[in-house]
Amino acid sequence: GQNIDQPTEMTATEGAIVQINCTYQTSGFNGLFWYQQHAGEAPTFLSYNVLDGLEEKGRFSSFLSRSKGYSYLLLKELQMKDSASYLCAVRSPTRFGAGTRLTVKP
Amino acid sequence: EAQVTQNPRYLITVTGKKLTVTCSQNMNHEYMSWYRQDPGLGLRQIYYSMNVEVTDKGDVPEGYKVSRKEKRNFPLILESPSPNQTSLYFCASSWEGGGSPLHFGNGTRLTVT
Numbered sequence: 001g002q003n004i005d006q007p008t009e010m011t012a013t014e015g016a017i018v019q020i021n022c023t024y025q026t027s028g029f030n031g032l033f034w035y036q037q038h039a040g041e042a043p044t045f046l047s048y049n050v051l052d053g054l055e056e057k058g059r060f061s062s063f064l065s066r067s068k069g070y071s072y073l074l075l076k077e078l079q080m081k082d083s084a085s086y087l088c089a090v091r092s093p094t095r096f097g098a099g100t101r102l103t104v105k106p
Numbered sequence: 107e108a109q110v111t112q113n114p115r116y117l118i119t120v121t122g123k124k125l126t127v128t129c130s131q132n133m134n135h136e137y138m139s140w141y142r143q144d145p146g147l148g149l150r151q152i153y154y155s156m157n158v159e160v161t162d163k164g165d166v167p168e169g170y171k172v173s174r175k176e177k178r179n180f181p182l183i184l185e186s187p188s189p190n191q192t193s194l195y196f197c198a199s200s201w202e203g204g205g206s207p208l209h210f211g212n213g214t215r216l217t218v219t
Contacts, residue, residue, distance in 0.1 A: 008146075031205055042196060043149070045207035087149065093139065093164070094200075094208055098148035 002026045004097035006088050011103045012078055020073045020100045022088030034062050034073045035087040037099065043087055047073070078104050108133045112197050112211030119187055120219055127182045127214050129197030135209070136202040138180040139164070140172065142193040143213075149196065155180055156202060187218040 003025045012018040024032070031050035035043035049055055049064035049071060061074040073086055085099040110131045119125055131138065139154035141164075151164030155174040169191055171183040180199075184191060194215050198208040 033207055035208075042210035042212055043208070044210070048205040048207060050205060089149075089208075093137075093151065093154045093162075094198075095151060095165070096141075096149040098146060 006097040006100045009101045022071045024069050030091045033089040037085045110211040118217045122186050129180045131199040135199035138199045140182045141196045189218050
């Protein structure tokens with residue numbers, strides 16, 4: 001089976017950096033995704049990792065270690081609009097962690 | 107515009123009254139899936155389909171049915187809804203394989219009384 005764990009809630013300050021961790025146990029692995037979901041809206045794609053290492057996309061970066069079953073999403077220069085839930089997901093088929101609700105405070 | 111269209115957005119119904127939530131995508135994606143989202147539990151997969159006439163159970167299939175007669179459509183059917191199926195439902199699609207992300211519909215908020 002699959003088990004995907006991430007913290008339930010995090011709080012950070014505008015302009016700061018925050019790291020959201022995700023650990024997973026899966027019988028098969030075809031990559032790890034991060035999605036962002038604002039309250040009441042559909043999730044939207046942020047990043048994808050299939051090989052070990054760091055993928056950078058502007059203010060957002062995602063890291064993967066397959067041997068450790070571990071990933072993190074790094075958000076830099078936090079803005080108020082980054083307040084949302086961040087979902088870690090492994091494929092396939094795609095299964096999600098419960099999500100981390102991030103609150104950015106002024 | 108590439109999109110996944112779910113209908114209806116909101117639905118209130120009574121126990122036992124059969125309902126269908128429609129999902130259609132215009133991106134020619136092979137893979138389609140249904141999720142329900144409940145507080146504290148995240149997105150849980152109900153059913154998925156790798157292609158036409160190919161469907162498989164996800165983690166929480168009980169009480170639901172799906173069909174994939176055409177590539178673009180993947181309706182979710184609740185034959186006899188119960189209050190524990192009150193939830194927010196999302197349909198999603200993607201290309202199969204590789205790093206293809208899921209594209210989500212806008213969601214259907216279902217209340218069963």
